[in-house]
Amino acid sequence: MTPMAPSVDMLRGAPSPTALSGADAARIRQTAQDFEATFLAQMLRPMFEGLSTEVPFGGGHAEETWRGFMIDEMGKQISRAGGIGLADQVMAGMIRMQSGQAIVPSEGDAA
Secondary structure (H helix, E strand, O other): OOOOHHHHHHHHOOOOOOOOOHHHHHHHHHHHHHHHHHHHHHHHHHHHHOOOOOOOOOOHHHHHHHHHHHHHHHHHHHHHOOOOOHHHHHHHHHHHHHHOOOOOOOOOOOO
16 A cells, blocks of 8 residues: 555545436436537637638628637537537546546557
């Protein structure tokens, strides 16, 4: 046992049951999907920054005002349609953390 072991054990908290109720699983899924939607919106945002809002095809000040909301909705829609797999990874990590299992990075993960 190392001197750090008690500190690490305190950080883990009490282990939760590994079986999640349907409501818990749905809440975790929704949180993971919301995270993925936010991530996707942040990745889409630079694509729209350089677009002109000048007439005849731009929406002017209204487009500038509402563009952020449109991008957020695009991220949500992509996530709802299956996303990029980030929500699944986040959900698996959240379940592992709640069940008290150690999260060990795989070979492909950056150190």
